[in-house]
Amino acid sequence: MKKSTRSFAALPMALVLLCPPVCIAQAQGTFAAPGPQPEQGLLLCALALGLAGLAAAIALLVLLLRRHRQRLEGNLTKPRRVLPICMAVFGVLSLAAGGIIAVNVLPRAQAYEGAINALAHRELDLCEQQLAQLPEDYADTPQMRSYVAALRLQQGEDFQQAATLFDSLGAYRDAKDQAIQCRVDRAWQLLNGEKFDEAKSVFIALQEEGAPGVEDCDKEADLRKAQSLQKAFKESGNVETGVQALELFKALKQAGYAPADNALYEFRDLAYYLGLDVLDGEYPKWDWEDAYAFFQLSDNLYDSHQYLHMLDLLADPNLTDREKCDILVSDYWSNHRMQELLFESDWFYYYLDGEWKNEDGAYFYFENLDGDDCILEQNIVDTQRFDELILTGYRCYGDKKLLFMVIRSMINPNEMTILDYTTGEQTTLTRQR
Missing domain, CATH: 2.40.128 (Lipocalin)
Structure with a gap:
């Protein structure tokens, strides 16, 4: 046999010898990896076995061609049948094993990959369909199923349950960030539902946790509570409700919460004009005592102090009506509303x-x-x-x-x-x- 022929035959033989150990090494390395890597290792193993079978077939073909040439040249000695038979058996077994592994593993790998892609695009229905094709304990599918369930709850605005489920996933994917976002969404949900104190508590807990974007949200909860109290005060004239609103507005202003400045002014303006409307007889259900309380809530806005002095004068039991009239005329004639009253x-x-x-x-x-x-x-x-x-x-x-x-x-x-x-x-x- 010529040297070139022997070299050509050596390459397939080397592939036949190298493919099995490469497959084993790859499989051993990937079987020990976390997540979906074992299935990937099996697919690589199936590919390697297929290549080994193909290499064995090529080597067998080269060997048969060599012997045929030797027979034609008359140099063929007694043929050795063991090597061709072994190569044929190895090739057949390699191809069969690779095919069996691929047929069993490939659908699961494709389903898993489909679930990953669907989850990345937030196509939850498709993701659940792909996960349904996988065994319960396949790779990280148990965590993925819980993750998808949490996303479902989040989309359904059941933020509290979603946050609990995300927390149970620990460091899986971005579960920690999602849990924080769900608690933020829950706090806003409470706030929009006028559960101001509950929302404030959640916001404070998030601030202590270091959640982003919630720095002044506890103050926003107090502001909305004060505005709700203001609305109730306007409708009922309940002074205690007005006092609560005023105290909240002033506390927020003192804390440096910028939106509270205008909100406080609007409340004081409302209280002032309610007092005037009472004096003008616009609200028969309220009397001068109510007007006095409203002017107090206006917190010295405009000339409210003057009306307080006037009402104090009118309520003074130590003065006669004539004396009160004389004082009103001498001291408050510039107030046209007082003139109307007189x-x-x-x-x-x-x-x-x-x-x-x-x-x-x-x-x-x-x-x-x-x-x-x-x-x-x-x-x-x-x-x-x-x-x-x-x-x-x-x-x-x-x-x-x-x-x-x-x-x-x-x-x-x-x-x-x-x-x-x-x-x-x-x-x-x-x-x-």
Whole structure:
């Protein structure tokens, strides 16, 4: 046999000898690896066995061609049948073993790979279908099934159960991060459901845990609670509810939570105008005591302090009505709402009490006596032909017919105008005493 022929035949023989130990080494190495590596090792083993069988077939073919050539040259000695038979048997067994392994292992490997890809794209239905084709204990499928179940709960907004399931997976994939995200989502779920205190507790726990993006969320929970209390206060006028809201707003502002600045102002503004509406009679269910409480809740906004002083004055048991009226006129006449209050109440008679004149000789004299009696004298409106004169507030009626009306000066409390409804003429007078 020529040297080139022998060299050509040596290559297949070397493959036949090398493939089995390579397969064994690969299988031993991969069988010890975690996760899906054992199945990958078996697939590599099947491939190696197939290559070994193919190499044995090539080597056998080369050997048979060599012997045929020797027979033609007349150099063929007694043929040795053991080696060809062994090579044929080895090749057949290698191909058969590789095929059997591939047929049994490949579907599971493909199903596992499909589950991995489906999970990566969050196609949970497809992932579950692929996992259903795998044994219960195949690679990491038990953890993957739990992971998919947790994702299902998360998508269904059952964040608390999802977080518990993710926690049970430990360091599997990104289960720790997912558990934190579920607790964050749960906290927002509680907050949006107006469970403010529960949400705040969860946010504080997340802050202690070092969760990202929740730095001021506990303050946001308090802010929303305060706004909810503000809404309830506006509807009910309950002062205790208003106090709770005000304290929360002020605490948040003091803590430096920026959104609380405007929220606090809006609450104080609401309380102030509620107080004004009560004084204007917009809310019959509330009285001046409620108005006083509302002005207190406005926390010195605008001129609320002035209304508090006025209401303190009106409630002072040590002053007579006349004294209260005199103080209101002298100290608070610039407040037009106080003027309305004075003219629409019985205190108007104390304001009107005295002598009023002008340079043309017109005069108006009124004396408020004890009880319902009073003395009224004037030369501005003709009232002689009426049997009964009745002064109701700032309107005077003669036999139930409106005769004249007193119009106040918005600037000077010691000046007023008499409007004669009979003639339409107006006469301005100045207080003399």
